[in-house]
Amino acid sequence: MDRFLALNVFIRVVEANSFTRAADSLNMPNATISKTIQQLESHLGIRLLQRTTRRITVTPEGEAYYEKAREILNALEEVDAAFKTSTTNIKGHLRIAVGGSTARDILIPLLADFMAAYPDICIDLAVADKPSDLISGNIDCAIRGGVLEDSTLIARKIGEATLITCATPDYLRRYGTPAYPDELKNGHRLISYLSPASGRAFPFRFKHNDILTEMKTEHHLGINESNAHIAAVEAGLGIIQTFTYSLRNQLASGEVLEILRPWRPASYPFYVVYAQNRHLPHRLRVFVEWLNDAFSGAVK
Incomplete structure (x- = not known):
């Protein structure tokens, strides 16, 4: 069993609350996801997930293991980021949720500069006016406006529109x-x-x-x-x-x-929001910093 892969698979299943969504986000077959979880549970000698035909429930042991596993992967990403001295070394996928007109009129026209500065970061835009669930949707961050209702997310103000x-x-x-x-x-x-x-x-x-x-x-x-x-x-x-x-x-x-x-x-405030991880992936950190600089002037 690939322990590192197993950690990633388990974390993705918990955060997506679905074997199918986890498989889609990791570009892996459903059967591989299920087998990996079974191998991990066998290796640990505990039940991490309770599975029925309709839902997945994380066991108390699974919740504790998830927290530790997330800490390990965050620490590894932080170590990697500390040794990356060139923007060309920052790579990976970013999935960003944004409303329709904001994507069309603000974000997409700005993206050329970001993608030129970070050519190895691949971006998926989840464009919809209805707010997306960041965890189940496997979304790194979202651009939202107005009153924010989800207090479990980190919110950083990036501008005010007229x-x-x-x-x-x-x-x-x-x-x-x-x-x-x-x-x-x-x-x-x-x-x-x-x-x-x-x-x-x-x-x-x-x-x-x-x-x-x-x-x-x-x-x-x-x-x-x-x-x-x-x-x-x-x-x-x-x-x-x-x-x-x-x-x-x-x-x-x-x-x-x-x-x-x-x-x-x-005026109408806009924010970039993301989950409360102790360590942000480097690709998300540079995007948030870039967005903070670029967005404000574009919405005025």
Whole structure:
């Protein structure tokens, strides 16, 4: 039995909570994963996992072994990182979760610089507006905005985006240009962004003289994906609130116009989040540091 491989397999099964997902992430057959776990349990003389047709449960002994195994692998990665003096020696895979419009408008245009600096790091982007579970999804880090709910993750603020209220000139000719937020309730067509997690519409938010207000009003169109949300305002279907970075070119050309500027919503924070490991893999550390420098200026 390859002890090092067995540690990696066991850790991946626990973190993915699935033999199949562990096999996919390690690019190994399911049968090899199962056999490796059986060999490890036989070698230790203890049961690490309780397996049924529906779920995997980590035994108390398995939990203790997982903590020790994770410490060992983290320490090995730290030793490797300490002796790497060139960025070309930093290698491996990074799996990054990011929302649709943030991937399209911010992260992907920036990635060329990172990939040129670290050519041996391979990146997989998990693009979806619904927040991913980092552990079960085998995700190294995620870019998230707004209020963070998962307190078990490390969160590092990487920038603040400007939110605006906007519509096309054609829409404003047809329905009029509101001078105050309350006028949105009178005959205007609102395009709401729906939470991909809950399905509820995010309210339109405004800030004026340091006073924050929320407007919960009936929308004419609700969309739960950020790229489609942007496409709807470009099509002249109504008024939206979104990030300036998503409509930078359209605002510059006049295809979309900002309205209610004195009531711009408060800035929207973005974070990079990752699991609470004592030692970050070197490839993740350099990505987080690079993102901290590059992201802030791009979202303004």
